[in-house]
Amino acid sequence: MPIAIQCRDLRKTYQGKVEAVRGLNLEIQTGECFGLLGPNGAGKTTTIEILEGLLEPTSGQVSILGHSWSENSREMREWLGISLQETRLSEKLSVRETVDLFASFYREPRSTDEVLEELQLTEKADSWVGKLSGGQRQRLAVATALVCNPKILFLDEPTTGLDPQSRRQLWDIIREFQRNGGTVLLTTHYMDEAERLCDRLAIVDHGQIIAEGSPADLIERLGGHHVVEFAVSSNGNGPADPAVWPSLPGVESVLESDGMMALSVKEPHLTIPALLDAVEKQGSRLEHLSTRQASLEDVFVRLTGRHLREE
Amino acid sequence: MSVAEQTPEVRVSQPKMPPKRNGRWAGYRHLLWARMLELKREPEVVFWVFVFPLLLAAGLGIAFREKPAGASPVAIVAGAGAQQAESLLENSPQHGSFKIEVQDDAAARKGFRLGKYDLVIKPNNAGGLTYLYDPARPESVLARSEVNDALQTAAGRKEVIVTSEVVSSEPGSRYIDFLIPGLLGMNLMNSGMWGVGFALVDMRQRKLLKRFVGTPMRRGDFLLALMSSRLVLMVIEIGLLLALGVVFFNMRVLGSLFTITLLGSVGALCFGGVGLLTASRAQKIESVSGLMNLVMMPMWIFSGVFFSYERFPAVAQPLIKALPLTALNDALRASILEGTPLLHLWPRLLVMASWGGISFLLALRWFRWT
Ligand SMILES: Nc1ncnc2c1ncn2[C@@H]1O[C@H](COP(=O)(O)OP(=O)(O)OP(=O)(O)O)[C@@H](O)[C@H]1O
Numbered sequence: 001m002p003i004a005i006q007c008r009d010l011r012k013t014y015q016g017k018v019e020a021v022r023g024l025n026l027e028i029q030t031g032e033c034f035g036l037l038g039p040n041g042a043g044k045t046t047t048i049e050i051l052e053g054l055l056e057p058t059s060g061q062v063s064i065l066g067h068s069w070s071e072n073s074r075e076m077r078e079w080l081g082i083s084l085q086e087t088r089l090s091e092k093l094s095v096r097e098t099v100d101l102f103a104s105f106y107r108e109p110r111s112t113d114e115v116l117e118e119l120q121l122t123e124k125a126d127s128w129v130g131k132l133s134g135g136q137r138q139r140l141a142v143a144t145a146l147v148c149n150p151k152i153l154f155l156d157e158p159t160t161g162l163d164p165q166s167r168r169q170l171w172d173i174i175r176e177f178q179r180n181g182g183t184v185l186l187t188t189h190y191m192d193e194a195e196r197l198c199d200r201l202a203i204v205d206h207g208q209i210i211a212e213g214s215p216a217d218l219i220e221r222l223g224g225h226h227v228v229e230f231a232v233s234s235n236g237n238g239p240a241d242p243a244v245w246p247s248l249p250g251v252e253s254v255l256e257s258d259g260m261m262a263l264s265v266k267e268p269h270l271t272i273p274a275l276l277d278a279v280e281k282q283g284s285r286l287e288h289l290s291t292r293q294a295s296l297e298d299v300f301v302r303l304t305g306r307h308l309r310e311e
Numbered sequence: 312m313s314v315a316e317q318t319p320e321v322r323v324s325q326p327k328m329p330p331k332r333n334g335r336w337a338g339y340r341h342l343l344w345a346r347m348l349e350l351k352r353e354p355e356v357v358f359w360v361f362v363f364p365l366l367l368a369a370g371l372g373i374a375f376r377e378k379p380a381g382a383s384p385v386a387i388v389a390g391a392g393a394q395q396a397e398s399l400l401e402n403s404p405q406h407g408s409f410k411i412e413v414q415d416d417a418a419a420r421k422g423f424r425l426g427k428y429d430l431v432i433k434p435n436n437a438g439g440l441t442y443l444y445d446p447a448r449p450e451s452v453l454a455r456s457e458v459n460d461a462l463q464t465a466a467g468r469k470e471v472i473v474t475s476e477v478v479s480s481e482p483g484s485r486y487i488d489f490l491i492p493g494l495l496g497m498n499l500m501n502s503g504m505w506g507v508g509f510a511l512v513d514m515r516q517r518k519l520l521k522r523f524v525g526t527p528m529r530r531g532d533f534l535l536a537l538m539s540s541r542l543v544l545m546v547i548e549i550g551l552l553l554a555l556g557v558v559f560f561n562m563r564v565l566g567s568l569f570t571i572t573l574l575g576s577v578g579a580l581c582f583g584g585v586g587l588l589t590a591s592r593a594q595k596i597e598s599v600s601g602l603m604n605l606v607m608m609p610m611w612i613f614s615g616v617f618f619s620y621e622r623f624p625a626v627a628q629p630l631i632k633a634l635p636l637t638a639l640n641d642a643l644r645a646s647i648l649e650g651t652p653l654l655h656l657w658p659r660l661l662v663m664a665s666w667g668g669i670s671f672l673l674a675l676r677w678f679r680w681t
């Protein structure tokens with residue numbers, strides 16, 4: 001399989017000071033759905049716009065289906081469907097007129113009606129863009145990307161601000177595109193989205209990839225399998241000694257946030273009894289105890305010490 | 312790194328309908344069409360581009376229409392001699408051009424100050440009359456000399472030279488005739504600058520330009536479509552204003568419609584180019600608005616829209632004549648009012664073409680799509 005998107009040692013420095021991307025390498029296979037996951041300001045948009053040929057990198061190489069942006073960019077644009085993080089399409093044009101306009105730029109676009117139907121916009125075809133809801137606008141943005149019958153779909157936060165149902169609809173559309181042989185690169189803040197949609201993903205922070213792999217792989221390698229969360233209150237004997245927790249059997253890492261301790265563990269049935277013992281020995285009282293499957297969020301917290309979405 | 316080993320089939324996205332192929336100009340056609348639709352659906356655009364100039368022309372045309380010089384209001388200060396002066400005026404051949412009121416001194420002066428009277432006549436002790444008038448007010452000066460003539464003739468003065476009068480109020484020499492080509496020029500400038508400059512910065516701010524650049528759209532086609540939309544609007548603008556002049560003000564259009572349209576096109580493209588340059592880098596509507604007003608302001612004042620630029624000092628004339636709006640206004644007036652053929656207008660066309668062409672080239676160099 002040819003490589004759909006490749007970049008080597010990508011760097012982008014804005015105005016000579018903001019280092020948005022610092023040495024990023026990616027290799028995305030044809031037919032893959034690849035996700036860039038990262039907090040605000042991680043450099044996701046900058047990266048994806050460089051790959052789309054809309055931003056000039058400060059240094060590094062990009063190749064799209066074996067071609068670089070300096071050779072024949074017009075031809076390359078025929079292959080790419082793009083949805084930017086924020087584009088405000090003309091409010092006074094109807095949905096159909098907007099999609100028709102974008103279709104007219106390509107040599108062999110798909111039929112507008114077909115795309116509108118696929119994105120469930122047929123009912124709104126004659127409404128002005130200004131009259132659409134947020135979710136409908138997002139779908140329209142994806143429609144303008146899909147109408148060109150692209151080989152690669154670039155989606156920058158396609159589901160931000162959508163309700164759960166609209167998000168699922170969009171996932172279905174992306175999966176359908178992928179099933180038909182398309183390659184997808186998307187960015188997202190949402191763990192569940194990345195987990196369900198992406199074959200592989202890269203976690204980006206401060207302009208660098210800090211982990212890469214399939215969602216299951218990342219969780220297994222970095223999140224532990226389970227997370228034990230608990231809170232203790234001291235019984236007047238001074239605060240519980242935090243040095244105890246990492247030494248409990250089976251604990252891989254410990255994180256504290258807002259008085260809640262989170263232990264990454266391989267085997268909770270070994271850790272929990274030991275934990276209860278330790279709590280009793282300290283004379284503290286257990287306020288809360290729960291266990292759950294580790295998620296990408298845990299991977300991220302483990303890697304950066306921060307939550308992905310700071311609420 | 313484990314890469315999911317899957318073998319996606321070759322593209323099987325089978326469009327249910329046969330694929331359509333777009334020709335070379337499909338993008339241009341759609342861009343132009345979309346632009347026209349947007350303009351049509353924007354009530355503000357329709358108002359400022361079409362309705363506002365018509366209202367302005369109609370309003371100014373009515374305010375400055377040629378009226379038979381109305382009767383001058385004149386006050387005579389009551390007292391000895393007032394009666395005599397009044398009857399002299401009433402019996403003079405010109406009595407129709409005065410409206411005489413007898414008032415006491417204070418009321419007459421107050422009325423004069425407020426512009427109610429053009430002239431105050433005050434009989435003095437020596438049996439003569441004193442005129443109170445304001446040399447800075449043309450109607451006051453006129454009233455003084457007319458009243459004086461009337462009184463002197465009525466009192467028996469003989470004219471030494473025999474004169475006769477011809478009234479000239481021909482279409483072509485009135486204020487409205489001067490005004491309409493000027494408004495046309497100004498309107499082409501305003502709508503050219505806003506229609507191109509504002510639209511571009513708005514699209515840049517909305518990241519729509521960036522989105523367009525992400526497609527195989529030809530950038531030249533995009534700019535061409537924007538300019539073409541200006542030409543379409545220009546034809547409508549010219550048609551409406553000239554029709555107003557012809558229908559309501561009996562204006563006579565001497566130049567051929569072809570020449571006028573061609574001048575309009577050159578003007579519209581010239582200001583389209585200047586608008587493009589103004590908007591080539593601005594990221595925000597606010598910054599481009601300021602910049603455009605800065606560019607247009609001098610031309611509103613100096614380029615002879617509402618009054619002739621001959622009123623400015625001679626040293627400023629070459630500068631004023633080098634402004635693109637001056638060139639457009641001059642050319643439009645020469646063609647519409649005097650029927651000057653296109654070939655004789657080349658210096659004016661050259662000024663516009665230079666402004667437009669140089670702006671366009673610079674804009675292409677500096678233009679930011681993102
Ligand atoms: N045009 C610009 N000029 C200067 N700095 C910029 C510019 N665009 C982005 N940055 C900076 O570069 C960094 C990365 O921004 P980027 O938009 O790529 O982040 P992101 O991962 O897409 O974030 P988000 O999740 O909020 O969309 C940020 O610190 C941002 O402030």
Ligand SMILES: [Mg+2]
Pocket residue numbers: 044045046085156
């Ligand atoms: Mg972003």
